[in-house]
């Protein structure tokens with residue numbers, strides 16, 4: 001088979017495999033945030049093609065756009081200073097007109113892009129209707145620390161019934177970071193807030209935030225494919241103190257956490273820079289972004305004393321076949337705070353522990369995934385979560401002693417080491433009969 005035939009075959013296989021995703025997404029409401037940064041990116045037209053494809057497949061789309069960098073540039077050009085307090089722009093009376101012009105211009109530009117229909121382009125025959133209106137009611141942020149935010153506002157209400165009516169008529173609804181108050185004034189809002197509140201009010205299936213990076217990246221630059229609530233909070237806090245791109249991810253994570261707390265169960269962070277990232281995240285098993293979902297929220301958590309019986313049941317067969325060292329119920333009870341577990345439908349399907357050893361060392365132990373659930377990324381997520389915890393506990397080196405899973409750990413960035421690389425007190429406890437391999441990872 002030549003390369004062309006192989007390509008065509010894998011395309012056919014991928015297209016077939018996407019059937020279940022197409023069926024799952026049809027008729028569902030997705031709220032998608034396009035930040036101002038996304039609107040000025042050169043990949044925007046591809047993002048528009050992909051959103052048009054989602055619409056064609058029956059997804060009900062609510063698009064929310066921002067215009068933060070465009071507003072800053074316009075204010076600078078007109079010699080008006082952007083004032084900030086607690087990281088929020090103060091929109092003075094002399095600025096709101098510029099803000100309205102810029103945001104209106106960006107909305108019109110999006111309308112134009114969705115109206116394209118030239119032949120030989122993915123938009124041919126798509127016939128998309130975008131609908132705008134006074135769907136967002138705003139209120140002023142008010143005065144804080146004696147500072148009046150003037151025309152900077154907050155969302156007071158989303159007219160969800162009106163939006164749903166438009167979606168029923170097969171229209172895409174376009175919202176922006178402008179809202180209108182009961183006094184008839186225009187307010188400058190945060191686009192993240194509009195998107196989040198819209199997702200909550202509409203009880204959307206998904207909140208999708210288009211971000212400048214692939215998603216949340218770990219310290220080595222690797223993509224973190226899914227996050228628990230605890231880990232999402234950790235990254236939101238950490239990234240809020242870094243560069244502009246990181247702050248954008250941090251705001252997106254805050255939006256996901258608020259949406260989750262209000263029963264929007266799946267939020268995705270997807271790159272606006274990478275061609276096709278949206279399609280890969282929504283139509284392939286591997287995905288291509290970071291998913292914050294109730295699956296991971298509900299399942300991965302710190303263990304409690306009530307989990308001891310479930311953990312014992314899970315690890316018993318692995319102790320019997322020698323993969324894990326035996327642990328008594330009493331020992332497990334005293335060490336339970338070192339464990340994290342994954343719970344699914346009220347049963348413990350995975351566990352792992354982190355033991356701080358002192359001297360900057362931490363030991364990963366007792367990692368076990370129930371047979372039927374192996375190769376689903378649970379091991380990866382547990383290890384990732386323990387690494388995050390280890391870092392925040394000041395641990396610099398992780399190690400593991402393993403008889404059967406050394407290659408799995410090597411694939412996660414651990415390296416083979418010698419017994420004397422371990423802290424002395426741990427060397428003394430080494431069981432020479434088990435002949436476990438020693439693996440280390442510098443954090």
Ligand SMILES: CC(C)(COP(=O)(O)OP(=O)(O)OC[C@H]1O[C@@H](n2cnc3c(N)ncnc32)[C@H](O)[C@@H]1OP(=O)(O)O)[C@@H](O)C(=O)NCCC(=O)NCCS
Pocket residue numbers: 318323324365366367368369370373374375376377378379380381400401402403404405406407408
């Ligand atoms: C090792 C273990 C924790 C991995 O968890 P998991 O959730 O199945 O792993 P993930 O889904 O994150 O990763 C799956 C990948 O790891 C590979 N893998 C699983 N166990 C492996 C092992 N022992 N050695 C090498 N690779 C392994 C899988 O083949 C799969 O590879 P693929 O992505 O190329 O298909 C799990 O298999 C397990 O519980 N094993 C039994 C208990 C055990 O040995 N614990 C280690 C004690 S130190």
